[in-house]
Amino acid sequence: MEMNYKSIENKIFIIPDNSIPITYVSVVFLLGNYMESLNNMGINNLCLKTLIRAPKTMKFESFQYYLEKNSVSLSSSGGNFSSAISVSFPSYNYKNAIYALKEVIFNYGLRQQDIDEVKRDLINSIKLSKDDVWTYLYENADKVFYNSFLSWDTRGTFKTINSISRYNLIKWVEEKIFDKNVKKIMVISGYVSENMENFVYKNFGKFLTTEHFYYDKMKDFDVINVRKTEKLNKKEAGIALLYPAPSLSLTSVKFKLLNGILSSMSGRLFINIREKKELAYAITSSYDPVPLLHDDGKNKYYGNIKILMLTSKDKKKNAIEALKQEIEKIVEEGFKEDELEVAKNYLIGLFSSSLQKRIFKSSLLAKLKLFDIPDEYLFNHLDIIKNTTLDEVNELRKVFNTKESMFVVD
Numbered sequence: 001m002e003m004n005y006k007s008i009e010n011k012i013f014i015i016p017d018n019s020i021p022i023t024y025v026s027v028v029f030l031l032g033n034y035m036e037s038l039n040n041m042g043i044n045n046l047c048l049k050t051l052i053r054a055p056k057t058m059k060f061e062s063f064q065y066y067l068e069k070n071s072v073s074l075s076s077s078g079g080n081f082s083s084a085i086s087v088s089f090p091s092y093n094y095k096n097a098i099y100a101l102k103e104v105i106f107n108y109g110l111r112q113q114d115i116d117e118v119k120r121d122l123i124n125s126i127k128l129s130k131d132d133v134w135t136y137l138y139e140n141a142d143k144v145f146y147n148s149f150l151s152w153d154t155r156g157t158f159k160t161i162n163s164i165s166r167y168n169l170i171k172w173v174e175e176k177i178f179d180k181n182v183k184k185i186m187v188i189s190g191y192v193s194e195n196m197e198n199f200v201y202k203n204f205g206k207f208l209t210t211e212h213f214y215y216d217k218m219k220d221f222d223v224i225n226v227r228k229t230e231k232l233n234k235k236e237a238g239i240a241l242l243y244p245a246p247s248l249s250l251t252s253v254k255f256k257l258l259n260g261i262l263s264s265m266s267g268r269l270f271i272n273i274r275e276k277k278e279l280a281y282a283i284t285s286s287y288d289p290v291p292l293l294h295d296d297g298k299n300k301y302y303g304n305i306k307i308l309m310l311t312s313k314d315k316k317k318n319a320i321e322a323l324k325q326e327i328e329k330i331v332e333e334g335f336k337e338d339e340l341e342v343a344k345n346y347l348i349g350l351f352s353s354s355l356q357k358r359i360f361k362s363s364l365l366a367k368l369k370l371f372d373i374p375d376e377y378l379f380n381h382l383d384i385i386k387n388t389t390l391d392e393v394n395e396l397r398k399v400f401n402t403k404e405s406m407f408v409v410d
Contacts, residue, residue: 008201011208013369015189015361023094023190024358025101025200026086028366030183031176032079033154040164042122042156044176045078047110047169049118052076052085056109063100070096074104078154080290082367086359091191094199102203105177110169119162122155130232134282134310137238137409141306142288144228144407145242184208185369189362227406236281237316238309238409241323243399245303248289248373252303253384258396259287259305260343261335268339269307272326279319283309305399313410320406327400334394347385 007013036043052074054063067074072089085105089097129135139153155161176182186204188197246252262269262285274280289303307327311319354360368377376384 012186012201016192018191021091021191023091024088024362026084026187026362028084028185031083032081034080041160043164043172045154047172048076048078050114051104051108053114054109055103055107072097094196122161133234133236133238133409141240141407144405180209187362187366189358229408231410237311237313240407241307242405243305244402245305245399247303252289254388255396257343258393259285260347261339277322279315279322281310330397331400337390340390
């Protein structure tokens with residue numbers, strides 16, 4: 001499988017795919033909650049979600065009608081390290097779509113009514129997450145692992161969301177999103193033409209920059225090994241074990257194979273803990289390669305691998321013991337060839353199917369360019385998976401020799 005892209009002055013990246021006349025355009029900012037203080041957690045996410053509701057030239061209802069009339073979909077996303085405002089549209093409507101994107105960024109309204117609506121939605125989403133042990137476990141597990149901004153909820157908290165004013169949001173737009181030192185790129189994925197590319201660049205070229213200042217700030221955190229328990233008064237118990245892991249790199253592609261052996265429904269955790277011992281309702285693992293380009297000469301593990309399990313409270317103690325025994329067995333014996341082959345087939349199929357989605361291609365390319373990851377990560381991804389040996393995967397299991405962090409939700 002091949003995927004090509006080209007750039008206009010290294011600021012706008014194009015992934016052409018003319019199979020269907022749909023285009024996806026995303027402006028990605030190297031901006032996230034790592035730039036937020038304790039007093040304004042969630043301000044970035046709140047700001048982005050409010051921006052796309054309507055520019056100051058239109059009311060919310062009028063803007064939504066404009067988008068619907070032109071078959072344009074506008075969305076935003078905020079994370080730890082990168083955020084984006086994106087638009088998808090039929091290619092023949094590119095001028096109307098780019099106009100909408102340009103308006104919400106350069107001619108923003110941030111009306112109080114819209115801010116209040118977004119605040120309400122964010123608060124409700126936080127309430128919902130606390131009603132489900134599995135969701136709460138997954139969203140809060142990192143708090144036991146990171147002693148820094150990485151443990152902050154991108155949505156913020158009830159208290160901070162309510163305290164953020166319109167003035168705070170305007171300052172965030174002007175001092176963060178528009179800061180010349182915040183790196184920005186644009187990705188065009190899907191049906192493209194030279195006229196469209198030039199039109200996009202004409203409207204956004206001056207806004208984009210290759211300057212950045214984020215590396216030192218991103219390095220400023222510590223990995224800590226502690227245990228933490230939170231009580232939700234639920235019948236279920238959620239358990240998370242976390243271990244340091246490699247950050248985003250060519251090596252991390254191989255590390256995905258290790259996680260693949262653990263995480264699938266045919267993987268060790270599901271079979272041995274859930275099926276054979278009946279100690280879990282659900283169990284899986286996930287690999288999060290936090291994209292820190294930092295090496296202190298000794299350690300290269302600023303990502304993490306999480307093992308997540310949902311069980312009944314009366315089985316909690318036995319479930320934790322069984323899980324630790326499984327980890328010890330992995331450290332002592334390693335993995336087998338048939339496990340690796342199953343993981344390879346799964347990841348190859350997953351990556352290949354994901355590449356059919358324009359949003360996946362756009363976000364992946366943006367991440368690689370924002371964090372200066374070699375192009376081989378994308379273009380040789382499948383070959384790296386196919387050529388990874390059992391010895392290489394077994395070498396990576398050393399990650400489980402480190403002291404784990406544990407997070408339990410009762």
